[in-house]
Amino acid sequence: ELKVEQNPLFLSMQEGKNYTIYCNYSTTSDRLYWYRQDPGKSLESLFVLLSNGAVKQEGRLMASLDTKARLSTLHITAAVHDLSATYFCAGEETSGSRLTFGEGTQLTVNP
Amino acid sequence: DVKVTQSSRYLVKRTGEKVFLECVQDMDHENMFWYRQDPGLGLRLIYFSYDVKMKEKGDIPEGYSVSREKKERFSLILESASTNQTSMYLCASSFPASGVNTGELFFGEGSRLTVL
Numbered sequence: 001e002l003k004v005e006q007n008p009l010f011l012s013m014q015e016g017k018n019y020t021i022y023c024n025y026s027t028t029s030d031r032l033y034w035y036r037q038d039p040g041k042s043l044e045s046l047f048v049l050l051s052n053g054a055v056k057q058e059g060r061l062m063a064s065l066d067t068k069a070r071l072s073t074l075h076i077t078a079a080v081h082d083l084s085a086t087y088f089c090a091g092e093e094t095s096g097s098r099l100t101f102g103e104g105t106q107l108t109v110n111p
Numbered sequence: 112d113v114k115v116t117q118s119s120r121y122l123v124k125r126t127g128e129k130v131f132l133e134c135v136q137d138m139d140h141e142n143m144f145w146y147r148q149d150p151g152l153g154l155r156l157i158y159f160s161y162d163v164k165m166k167e168k169g170d171i172p173e174g175y176s177v178s179r180e181k182k183e184r185f186s187l188i189l190e191s192a193s194t195n196q197t198s199m200y201l202c203a204s205s206f207p208a209s210g211v212n213t214g215e216l217f218f219g220e221g222s223r224l225t226v227l
Contacts, residue, residue, distance in 0.1 A: 031208060041220070041221075042201060042218040042221050043154075043218045044218075045216070045217070048215050050213065088153065092208060092214060097205060098156060098159055098167075099156075099214075099216060101146075101153045103151065103152070103153040
């Protein structure tokens with residue numbers, strides 16, 4: 001059974017600073033997904049990482065995947081207030097297309 | 112754009128009532144999922160379906176059932192609602208992950224259920 005752990009669970013940072021959210025998973029997972037959720041809203045897909053060494057970037061967010069270490073990271077560069085949200089990572093169970101989600105990291109970017 | 116529509120954004124029900132949550136997707140996705148989201152617990156999978164009339168239990172199926180009579184529609188049923196089923200319910204759909212399909216889930220807006 002795949003388990004996914006994120007840390008930190010809560011992150012308060014200042015605008016302009018850099019930080020990284022970590023996502024560890026317990027068993028082999030070929031794909032790793034990152035989602036964003038704004039308060040009161042649903043989840044929006046950010047990145048899909050399909051292979052070892054994959055790196056994807058969108059604006060101030062960059063995600064990477066190391067399947068050997070069973071680790072994905074979401075790096076935030078020069079944070080801005082608009083990035084305040086909860087970020088989830090999810091791994092795919094090897095038995096099929098179901099995803100297992102981490103607990104989420106609640107990010108607050110302060111002016 | 113993919114659209115996943117959940118029938119009710121907010122519901123208030125009484126203990127023991129039967130509750131139907133409906134979800135419709137317009138992208139011809141084979142896979143459909145029901146998750147519940149609770150503070151501190153993230154998203155937990157209740158049931159999922161890979162095809163019409165097929166269903167698989169997720170991690171927390173107790174107290175729930177599902178129905179998938181048509182490809183685009185996946186319903187979650189609470190036969191006798193209880194207070195511990197007060198939660199945000201999220202429906203999602205996807206193509207199976209293979210070839211050009213990444214398997215990413217597309218989520219509906221959510222249905223917030225309160226059971227009194």
